[in-house]
Each structure stands twice: as structure tokens, then as C-alpha cells.
Amino acid sequence: MANNLHRLAVSGGLDDPLTARAFPAPPHPSRTPFQRDRERIVQARAFRRLAGKTQVFTSRASDHFRSRLTHTMEVAQIARAVAAELGLNEDLAETLALVHDIGHPPFGHAGERALDQCLRRHGRSFDHNLHALRIVDHFEQRYAAHRGLNLTLGVREGIIKHSRDYKEEEHPELVEFFLDQQPPLEAQLIDLADEIAYLTADLDDGVESGLLEIGHIVEHVEVFARCYSRVRKEHAGVEEKYLFYESLQLMQNVLTDDLIASIMQNARAIGAESLKDIRRHPARLALFSPEVEAERLQEKRYLYQTLYTCPPLEREHDKAEEVVTALFEHWINDPEELPPSHFEEVEREGLARVVADYIAGMTDSFILLQYAEIKRAVRR
Ligand code: MG
Numbered sequence: 001m002a003n004n005l006h007r008l009a010v011s012g013g014l015d016d017p018l019t020a021r022a023f024p025a026p027p028h029p030s031r032t033p034f035q036r037d038r039e040r041i042v043q044a045r046a047f048r049r050l051a052g053k054t055q056v057f058t059s060r061a062s063d064h065f066r067s068r069l070t071h072t073m074e075v076a077q078i079a080r081a082v083a084a085e086l087g088l089n090e091d092l093a094e095t096l097a098l099v100h101d102i103g104h105p106p107f108g109h110a111g112e113r114a115l116d117q118c119l120r121r122h123g124r125s126f127d128h129n130l131h132a133l134r135i136v137d138h139f140e141q142r143y144a145a146h147r148g149l150n151l152t153l154g155v156r157e158g159i160i161k162h163s164r165d166y167k168e169e170e171h172p173e174l175v176e177f178f179l180d181q182q183p184p185l186e187a188q189l190i191d192l193a194d195e196i197a198y199l200t201a202d203l204d205d206g207v208e209s210g211l212l213e214i215g216h217i218v219e220h221v222e223v224f225a226r227c228y229s230r231v232r233k234e235h236a237g238v239e240e241k242y243l244f245y246e247s248l249q250l251m252q253n254v255l256t257d258d259l260i261a262s263i264m265q266n267a268r269a270i271g272a273e274s275l276k277d278i279r280r281h282p283a284r285l286a287l288f289s290p291e292v293e294a295e296r297l298q299e300k301r302y303l304y305q306t307l308y309t310c311p312p313l314e315r316e317h318d319k320a321e322e323v324v325t326a327l328f329e330h331w332i333n334d335p336e337e338l339p340p341s342h343f344e345e346v347e348r349e350g351l352a353r354v355v356a357d358y359i360a361g362m363t364d365s366f367i368l369l370q371y372a373e374i375k376r377a378v379r380r
Contacts (some may be wrong), residue, residue, distance in 0.1 A: 004264055006087035008272055010154055018184075022137075023146045033152050034091035040149040041099045043142070046135045050101065052363025054108040056202055056308070057209060058316040065205045068101050068108075071197060075100060078256060079193040083186055085260050092186040093193075096158040100190050103132030105360040106367045107320035109308075114324035115356055121333075122352035130171075131360055139361070158187035163194070181279040185263065185364030188286035190306050196255045199223075199299055200248050206307045207244065214244050220302050223295040227251040234275045258292040265289075323371045324359060330374050331355040 010018055012034050019033035028036055041047055050069035057065040066074070076097035083093035105111040105128070116126040133156060137148040153176070160166065160174055161183040168179045182188070203224065206212030218225045227250040231243050238246075266285040272278055276286060288296055307313065331338050335351055338358065345354045359367065 004087055005185065005267055008185055008267060009088040009274055010092050010186055010279055012089050012092055012154070016154070018157070019152045021149045021150050022148075025150065032091055033228075034089065034095050034155065037151045037155045038091060038095040038098060039101070040142075040151065041095060041136070044102070044136070044140045044149060046102050046361065047098070049361065049363050050104075052365055053104060053106055054111070054364055055198075056108060056205060057123070057313070058107055058110075058320060058364060062208055064208055066201050068104055071201065072098060072101050074201060075190070075193050076199040078196050078252075079190055080265075081259055081337060082193060086185070086263060089184075089186050092154055092158070092184075093189060095155055096162055096187055096190045097193060099136065099155065099159055100162055101128070101132075101134065102135055102193060103128035103130070103360070105131075105324070106362050106364045107316075107324065110317035110320040111324055114321040115328070115359060117321075118174070118325055118328040119352055119356050122350075124350075124352055124354055126360070129160055129163065131357070134357070135361075139282075139357070154217050158183060158190065162187045162190040178279070182281055182284055183279075184275055185267075185278055185286055189259070189263065192259050192286055192288065195296060196252060196259065199255065199296065199303075200252045202303055204245075204248055206303075211307055211310055211312060214240060216306070217302075220306075221295075221299045223254065223292070223299060224248075224251055227254060228281060240369060249361060255288070255292065255296075258289050259286070262287055262289045262292075291375055323367055327359055327367065327370055327374065328355055331358070345374050 010016065012019060012032055014027050014033070016033075021033075025036075027033075031039075047069075050072055051067050053068040055066040055068050055071045070094070076094050079097035080090050080094040082088075082377055083090045105115050105126070107114075112126060112128060118128070119126050124251060136151050136156070136159065140149050141147055143150065143236065157177045157206075159345075160177050166174055166177075166179055168175060170178070192359060201223075203212065208216075218228050224247060228243065228247040231246040231250060235243060235246060263286050266287065267278070272285070287293065332351060334354055335346065338346075338355070343352050344360060345357075349357075362370070
């Protein structure tokens with residue numbers, strides 16, 4: 001089956017316009033442009049900070065919960081496997097997976113929501129894809145000749161377009177990313193690889209936390225129940241936790257295989273012959289089959305209702321909102337308290353954006369330290 005869609009892949013060679021960089025760099029003798037981007041991302045400070053950022057669980061009740069870094073690595077291995085099986089550009093898919101969550105603030109989605117609400121009071125908004133682009137283009141400073149990581153156009157386009165579409169009228173600054181076209185399949189599949197990773201991992205961490213029960217999942221999540229019943233037949237008499245782990249592994253394979261088959265079928269159905277056909281098609285082709293998509297939505301609803309909004313996690317979300325909002329207001333009211341390296345940026349971007357950028361970069365532990373410090377200062 002491998003290499004079936006090779007003709008639809010991003011070539012990634014030196015003559016591919018998607019390997020262009022803002023600051024031309026001489027070709028490397030042994031590494032491809034996307035491999036070099038992968039290394040630039042893995043060595044970025046923002047990438048290392050993912051280790052200290054929440055995926056779902058903010059509390060450190062277990063060292064086994066996913067962080068945003070381990071989640072990212074899971075997405076990368078799924079994305080690479082899907083790309084390899086389809087004959088797409090594996091290096092591009094892996095690189096996009098490694099960078100896909102780099103723009104996330106501390107405290108997971110609660111932190112993102114809080115930061116967005118703060119910015120909206122100043123007529124701005126927070127979007128983690130746009131923030132990710134600012135990180136790689138601007139905030140990372142590792143090169144003498146330029147700011148940013150000087151990534152290829154293909155990776156920068158994928159950062160913006162992997163999970164949503166932006167309109168040129170609303171985002172004229174993104175015009176270089178062909179907003180009227182679909183992204184390549186390597187970028188399209190990242191969002192689905194992300195889904196596969198968290199649909200599996202959040203059940204795992206949910207049970208680890210004691211907030212989800214295996215029997216309850218079997219009753220309410222069809223895709224898991226299908227896998228569980230197969231595993232139980234194969235491993236009769238095995239302890240329940242091993243049935244659970246085996247079922248999760250099978251579920252990840254079921255979802256991944258469905259995605260691979262469905263992308264292949266969709267590409268065939270439109271008679272796609274080249275990357276141009278993918279780009280010009282009115283809709284994305286990286287989708288689950290309709291049956292698995294229905295199961296995905298069912299599980300997602302289940303996770304929202306049963307896990308993400310359960311009282312213990314909602315308490316953590318409230319705390320996250322309190323911390324983010326208090327610090328945002330603190331620096332808005334007292335910009336002199338910001339690290340001096342940010343002063344220059346305030347003139348260019350405005351205070352609200354700079355405060356949000358500063359907060360967005362923080363790990364969970366660093367933002368809690370900052371919060372404790374302003375609380376102490378108020379008491380003094
Ligand atoms: Mg993700």
C-alpha cells in the first residue's frame with residue numbers, strides 16, 4: 001500500500017518553492033530542508049517549555065499524565081506513520097506535528113480561553129496558531145543574522161493552516177500562505193493525528209486520574225467498546241487494566257488505519273494527480289470515514305461531559321483563569337514590572353499583545369511562581 005499517494009506529496013527538494021526561507025540559507029550537504037526545520041524546532045526554547053505545560057491535567061497528582069511535550073511526541077509518531085504509509089513527505093508531517101502545539105499558553109485550553117478573554121477587553125484576541133508563527137518567526141533568537149528560526153515556507157504555512165482556515169479579508173498579514181488554497185495533505189493530516197493522540201491518551205490519563213471508569217467508557221464510547229470486546233475475546237481471563245491498555249492500543253490503530261484508508265479513498269475519488277489538485281479542491285481530503293467520524297464526535301462529547309468539565313478539572317480551570325487574569329491585569333496596570341527586554345516590543349505591538357505574549361510563553365510552574373510573587377507584593 002505504501003507510496004500510493006507519492007505523486008501528491010510535497011517534494012521538499014531544494015527546487016521546491018515550499019522550501020524557501022525568508023533569509024536564504026546555503027543547502028546542507030546531507031539534511032533536507034524539512035529535516036533542518038525539525039531540528040530547529042526541537043532545539044527551540046519554546047519547544048522545551050512544552051514539558052512544563054498542561055495537556056489536560058494541571059495538577060501534578062501523577063507523573064504519568066501527558067504534558068504538552070509528550071502529547072506532541074505522540075502526535076509526531078502518528079503523523080509520521082500516516083505519511084509513510086501514504087507515501088507523503090514524512091519529514092514535513094513530523095516537523096509540523098512537533099511544532100503544532102508550540103503556541104499553547106500554560107494551563108491547557110483554560111489558559112488559552114482566559115488569555116483570549118483578557119485580550120478581547122483590549123480589542124485583540126489570542127489564537128495559538130498565530131502565536132506559534134510569532135514564536136518561530138520572531139521570539140526565538142538563535143541566529144546572528146536574523147530573528148526567528150528562519151523556517152521554510154512549507155512549515156510556516158502548515159503552522160497556520162493545519163487545523164483551521166483563515167480568510168484573507170480578516171488576516172491580510174497571512175497572504176503569503178495561499179489562503180485561497182487547501183494546505184498539502186502533510187499539513188491536513190496533523191489535525192487528525194492530534195485527534196487520534198488525544199482521543200486515546202485522554203481515556204488513559206482519565207482512568208489513571210480516577211476520574212473515568214473503564215466500565216463507564218465501555219458503556220458510552222462506541223469506538224472503545226468495539227476494541228474492548230475484541231481484546232476481551234483474545235485475552236480471556238486477563239486483568240482488567242491490561243484489557244484496557246490493549247484496547248487503547250487497538251483503538252489507536254483502528255483510528256489510524258481508518259484515516260489512512262480514508263485519505264487514500266478521498267484522493268482517488270477526486271482523481272487527484274498532483275499536489276495542485278489537493279490545493280485546488282474545495283474541501284480538505286484528510287478526514288476519517290463517515291462511520292469513524294461519528295464515533296469520534298461521540299467520544300469527544302463524552303470527554304467534554306465526563307472529563308474536561310468534571311468538578312475537579314473545572315476547579316483547576318477556575319484557578320488557571322484567576323492566575324492568568326490577575327497577572328495580565330498586573331502587567332497592564334504596571335508595565336514597568338515587565339522584564340526590560342519586552343519594553344521595545346511594547347512600542348511595536350502595543351502593551352496588551354506584549355503582556356499576552358509574555359504570559360503565553362510561560363510554563364505552568366513559572367506562571368504560578370509569578371502569581372505567588374505578585375500576591376506576596378500585595379500583602380507587603
Ligand atoms: Mg495538540
